[in-house]
Amino acid sequence: MTTYASARGDVAVLVVAAGLGLRLGPGAPKALRSVGGEPLVVHAVRRASAARSVGAVVVAAPPADVALVTDLVGHCATVVPGGATRQASVAAALAAVPDGYDIVLVHDAARALAPAD
Numbered sequence: 235m236t237t238y239a240s241a242r243g244d245v246a247v248l249v250v251a252a253g254l255g256l257r258l259g260p261g262a263p264k265a266l267r268s269v270g271g272e273p274l275v276v277h278a279v280r281r282a283s284a285a286r287s288v289g290a291v292v293v294a295a296p297p298a299d300v301a302l303v304t305d306l307v308g309h310c311a312t313v314v315p316g317g318a319t320r321q322a323s324v325a326a327a328l329a330a331v332p333d334g335y336d337i338v339l340v341h342d343a344a345r346a347l348a349p350a351d
Contacts, residue, residue, distance in 0.1 A: 243290075247339045251265035264344050265278075265295070269346065277346035283310045292313075294314055314326050314330045
């Protein structure tokens, strides 16, 4: 196992949450579906924010739900409208990453329960 010293704040995480989740069936977009009483996107942002090396989190939200997602996670993430494709959503979120982040990770909001470590 390789270990390295990392000061808090050198990594930006893009949480891609703009998909409709059509395979899940009718209802809200997948990232807004509740698990344990909270939307998946809340779980994803909370866990990403808890990682010691993460200094910025940017969420690509469904364009029609930007205000809702901002209300849910805006205190600990920047929220931008996602695009029509995953690639467009990642590009929109990447454009909102503040200067100074050389390491950027892309995380799918549907994998919301990944441990912070």
